[in-house]
Amino acid sequence: MSFLSYLITGISLGSIYAIIALGYTMVYGIAKMLNFAHGDVIMVGAYVCFFTMSGLSGYLEPGSVAAAVVPQVAGVLLAMVVCTILGVVIEGLAYKPLRQAPSLAVLITAIGVSWFLQNAAQIMWGAAPKNFTSIVGGTVSLADGALNISYVTMLTVVACLVIMVALTTFIGKGKMGKAMRACSEDKAAAQLMGINVNATISVTFAIGSALAAIAGVLMCSAYPTLMPTTGALPGIKAFTAAVFGGIGSIPGAFLGGLLLGIIETFTKAYISTDLSDAIVFLVLIVVLLVKPSGLLGRIVPEKV
Numbered sequence: 001m002s003f004l005s006y007l008i009t010g011i012s013l014g015s016i017y018a019i020i021a022l023g024y025t026m027v028y029g030i031a032k033m034l035n036f037a038h039g040d041v042i043m044v045g046a047y048v049c050f051f052t053m054s055g056l057s058g059y060l061e062p063g064s065v066a067a068a069v070v071p072q073v074a075g076v077l078l079a080m081v082v083c084t085i086l087g088v089v090i091e092g093l094a095y096k097p098l099r100q101a102p103s104l105a106v107l108i109t110a111i112g113v114s115w116f117l118q119n120a121a122q123i124m125w126g127a128a129p130k131n132f133t134s135i136v137g138g139t140v141s142l143a144d145g146a147l148n149i150s151y152v153t154m155l156t157v158v159a160c161l162v163i164m165v166a167l168t169t170f171i172g173k174g175k176m177g178k179a180m181r182a183c184s185e186d187k188a189a190a191q192l193m194g195i196n197v198n199a200t201i202s203v204t205f206a207i208g209s210a211l212a213a214i215a216g217v218l219m220c221s222a223y224p225t226l227m228p229t230t231g232a233l234p235g236i237k238a239f240t241a242a243v244f245g246g247i248g249s250i251p252g253a254f255l256g257g258l259l260l261g262i263i264e265t266f267t268k269a270y271i272s273t274d275l276s277d278a279i280v281f282l283v284l285i286v287v288l289l290v291k292p293s294g295l296l297g298r299i300v301p302e303k304v
Contacts, residue, residue, distance in 0.1 A: 014261020020238030023208030039235015045213030087209025246297020
């Protein structure tokens with residue numbers, strides 16, 4: 001039962017990484033840039049949800065149905081709205097002026113935005129850790145209590161699957177999704193065909209940031225410590241998952257996130273907690289040496 005328990009925990013953690021990685025891979029696939037501030041958008045979403053739930057709980061009767069549902073739903077929705085607006089603002093102010101700049105300039109700017117968000121959060125909400133209340137409580141016991149699965153774990157996996165299917169359908173069949181694919185192939189040609197490239201990139205950032213808010217809430221529900229640096233390491237690991245699966249590929253981000261979470265969980269359980277991160281990145285290096293484009297990525301010939 002221990003193995004199965006670790007596997008479920010790994011899938012849950014991997015689902016969080018996958019949701020974050022989907023935001024990374026969408027932005028890279030369309031705009032061909034790495035938004036390293038994505039992890040800090042996760043943190044902002046978690047803080048918005050935390051304060052929304054805390055504020056509304058004081059106005060509702062304890063133990064009532066409204067008290068069990070309204071703060072959580074309002075917290076998640078408001079977090080998505082705030083992060084969506086934040087993502088669009090970041091893209092417009094920090095990244096849009098650098099569309100034609102060298103990739104190094106964009107990378108340095110992304111790191112600067114990340115540090116700005118962390119320090120702004122510390123000034124606004126303090127550096128002290130906050131105990132995040134899970135949006136869903138309770139567990140399901142199986143095998144006469146030998147295996148316990150929390151509702152948060154089940155919600156996380158289901159949310160990841162729904163987001164994955166919705167994004168795949170949106171990119172494959174939606175009008176904006178087709179515009180995104182066109183911009184990914186050739187921005188100049190897409191613009192000549194009447195596609196608004198700037199608006200398409202802004203929508204991509206909006207979707208990725210909304211996913212970051214969902215990931216932040218689910219992550220803090222499962223691991224309830226919230227602080228200004230909460231999103232930093234998960235953001236880096238999710239980027240690793242995106243590269244692992246093949247950055248630019250939505251199924252690749254999903255697969256990479258799941259595998260990364262499972263590897264990390266089993267490493268902590270059976271090898272060493274201290275070495276878990278090192279082993280995760282070692283696996284990434286080995287995979288990229290064997291398949292440089294990632295598990296599901298494809299090498300695109302560069303036009304000259």
